[in-house]
Amino acid sequence: MNILFISHLCGSSFAGPTYSVPKQIETQATIDNIFWYNASAKGKEEWKSLPYYHNLTEFPDESIYSLPDPFDKPDIVIVEQFYNMARSNIRKELVKGKIPYIIIPRGELTNQAQMRKRMKKSLANIFMFRKFARNALAIQYLTEQEYIDSGDKWNSKHIVISNGIDIPATAKTEFSTDEIKCVSIGRIEPYQKGLDLLIEACSLIKNELYKANCTITICGPDREGKLESLKKMVAEKNLQEIVLFHDAVYGKEKEKMLLDSDVFVMPSRFEGHPMALIEALSYGLPVIATTGSNMRKVVDEYKTGWTADCNAKSIARALMKMINNFQSIKNYSKSSIELSKQFSWKLIAKLQKEQLYSILNCEKEK
Template sequence: MKKVYIYSACRFDRGDGISNVVLNLSSELDRNLDVTLIDFNHKEHHRIFTKDLFYKYKTINKVGFLSSIKNLLKMNDIVCILNGYYNIKYIWIMLICFFTNNSYVVIPHSSLSKGSLERGGIKKRVFNYIFSFLLKGAKYIVFLNKTESECTYLNLTNIAIIPNGVVIPKNKTNKKFNKNNIEVSYIGRYDINHKGIDILLNYIHNNNVESIKYYLYGSDATNQKSMIYNMVDKYSIGTHVIINDAVFNNDKENVYLDSDLFIHTSRYEGMPISILEALSYGVPCIVSNGTNMADIINKYKCGFIVNNQDDYNNVIEKIRNISCDEMQIYRNNARELIEKQYSWKHVATMYGKILD
């Protein structure tokens, strides 16, 4: 049985969608492969979560970086999966694999996009100049969709396209739709530039509808929450934009079930897990092209696309006049999309083919 080592630095305290992806992918792959998850941030987790979270995932290996390096030097013919790129720990792992009889797969999670490079400035450019040869030496670079692969700034040929997955909820009931009281939610990091929160607030400022309220939920890992409050005050939209802390587990589920719509106006992404989660609960999504989900949402008619103020205004007008029957069609389409293309079983099967 093929041995697979999955490396990550999970950050549940930051509401990081990648952390959930890593745990669920590890658990699903472990059904048919010999998987070990090496988590470099396990000490942070225990300050926040109970041990039950980790007992659920039997593959997790809570070791330090140096210990994992020593173990890797003793191994042969394994596959390492790295969730990210701009991390010096991952560089060491790739270097060891590069010069030994081991292969490695890199899942950049949007970090190889042009938007990410522009935001990183000179540091990322120097990093790439030194270490980009390691990407070309990988067994595969896994992009989450075709759009992400086309937006990379590197000329790579060792590409595979495999989406994120999501746990599909069962027997959940959405609240009854009332177009006179519409609730739109956002769940994600409070990262103004990356997540396009400034874009969203500007849209609302220019077209603030009495019957629509926006509920934002996020972690403040980059200390930008106060800036968001300032923007809300500046635009005088505080009665319609409610800012909350991050939500997890049952609290997060309740947010999805109470939402009429979910919105993400990101400038760049790989594939936001929160959008997949919202769709899995039958919540139609309003997304920008930067989320890399616009094409599939448009194809399945399970949401709306906004890339400028006119788009937003048109979507708001449609939502204000949509019937309960039409909304139910959007909800059904959302669930159908997830069941067909984004179950973890389906995603793990795709990974199994490239790891063999």
């Protein structure tokens, strides 16, 4: 199958798609004929060494029809993300032409995400994006919860295929005995990541956290300039010994941070499919996850941690359950590793191929 991937990635180290999209394409390229057109002059330097990677510098027309054969008429186009197609000529080609395509919005179509810059998105949806979504052969959501939170209003045809991970060679074997070290890794974006909810939750059970010698280290880049306001919130609630802040961690440093921790915390209001969380599971970390993480159902089903609604009181209850059940942490850890195996990139690529064939066959039968 000849698959054309379209993206607009600038290679920002704090953006999840910087890691998930290239890895998805890399794995798919082992079983399909792939052309990755990153319609941006930016991007990570290492991408240029990939045989299937091409960017705006090589093909400045930003047109599918200017790409080499057979990708000027691919079997299918996979559009990574949604609103980054606003100024793209390719979006117009896809809508007007007879080029089959699917869209992977990565959380951008959920009700929660639509609340951010609501007026701007509403206008863009009316004039450009509803037609773009409806003309797609399908919308590919990363989790069932992302589909539920997005609904059929964009397109009644959908598939669910998750992000993947490379299963690490090492995992947790020992946990703390006289303390509990929690970690949260992600961008410092208080609203989406629910960091304000997490701090408020800690203030509700401050004494219990002190008694359990429990700390929560928040790691991430200060993308929106909100770190100081979060630190102020922590100081006002006298949580400086409980809620700690750390710079962004990547690669081996992130691996060390995970292996040195006991529990991974994700209090997000909304996500697509958080790679940080499934990576934590793969290292054997039990998790505390909100509904907004889009992982609540499987966390509960596989008993890999504790879950909560997207509010401070519910997150506080989940933290208390974690403290009270910490003696069973190794059981949760084993379950976490088992769950993470479902997200192997090799399995994801095989499922992607099967679903794409199914979509195209259904289209031919019309």
